[in-house]
Amino acid sequence: MIDPNPETPRGEDRLVGSDRVLVVLRVLAERPEGIGLEEMAKAVDSPKPTVHRALAALRRAGFAVQDGRGRYLLGDEFLRLAFTHHEARPDHVRIRPALERLAGRFGETAHYAVLDGREVVYRAKVDPPSGPVRLTSTVGGRNPAHSTGVGKLLLAWTLPDDAAVATWARQGPLERRTPRTKVAAEELCAELAAVREQGCAVDDQENEEGVNCVAVPVFLTSATTPSGAVSVSALAYRTPLSSLVEALPEIHAIVKELR
Template sequence: MEGTRTGAAEEAPVEEAKLVGSDRVLAVLKELARHPGGIGLEELTKVFGSPKPTVHRGLVALRRAGLADQDTRGRYVLGDEFLRMAFAHHEERPEHVRIRPALEALATRYGETAHYAVLDDREVVYRAKTDPPRGAVRLTSTVGGRNPAHTTAVGKLLLASRLTTLDAVGQWVGGAELERRTPNTRCTAARLHEDFEVIRERGFAVDDQENEVGVNCVAVPVYLTSPTVASGAVSVSGLTYRTPVGVLVAAVGGIVEELGALGRPR
């Protein structure tokens, strides 16, 4: 479910002491990104609680680099060079380019959110996300966002292929207690090992409200860079009241079908 962010102009001004040199320039750049329709110099000064010349110097530096521009109304917007760099970087990521059509197909077919995620040590990072074309209630996950690996279907799926014994799971868990996100979160080596054995046998993983109450998902592996080692995982996540976990499990065959060669070893 999407949260609501209060407009930046309504927030308390940022302390000017924190906005010097490059920090000031970056803060102005981030604020411009929150205003696709543009924002005036007066409004920016209110946001930062800074004098006009201070904020204007940041805008001048950004405009000189092509990262900001001024429209015909005198309002400031992100510059074409910034947009070119951002989109070029995002579009050229091999995982994103290859996985996007499959995520769009899954979101449309099942009316739920589809993700592509990779394992980064003890967390998963979401590299791509597609929301369903219809439906007012959507998930709060974001591209670049992270979650503990042990609380998610994508994380457990990827860990299962790496931690094949109870000893290996125990070493990964270590001495510290794992974070318990919900009453269903697996927080011990023994419970995780049980899940991992089932995952290896079935070829997919389930998050039954283990990361967030009211949200469940299934995940299958994706082989983008190797025919034998999963580069990441694709999940379909749904709200429990409209898509129970049993419905998602029943859909695994269709999910793999939509992924085609991406969803299973070649």
């Protein structure tokens, strides 16, 4: 169940109401098939009249619509704003040519991601021009930083030494996404030290079984601090990790042309 009022004092009714509208909007985004009023009220743990008012406010703004079955969905106006904002983002616009080249060159998916706390957020994605099987990752989607190539690469810059890595690892549990995920502080220290030395990171089926990747830094706003990371993510049966590692000089060269 979603907390309808995260970190909100009980007495601040206007703030509580605003938070509730945002939580309702988030639930709509998570239910592309639509959601009924009663189900929404349970999801946000609020009375139906209160949730109905939140949905009415979203409908007036064009951020929600109601279909013929009475179920609520995200409205076209919200999607228009979201996609317009995404398409206008400088990092997305600048990175896309490199992602297209990488996806075409390797016949696999290329991502651009940034670090957000203990997770990575995918800002851009380009699928290969052909191929019957594609990755399920989405723009705006998140994954744990410690289990992904892009995450480990960006953590290596953010956490400069073993002490910083150990402190970070103790701040919360690290999910073991697959049997290969490194969750011990000692393992992460060794892994991130190797990333700093080599200037790249790998994901050997650590985030998702059957999927591996290599990641390199992107310096869009600074010559010394990455603005994000680019990865080539591949189905292991189709493109083994060893092939991606061998191609790292070429991947680096394509990404460096963005400077």
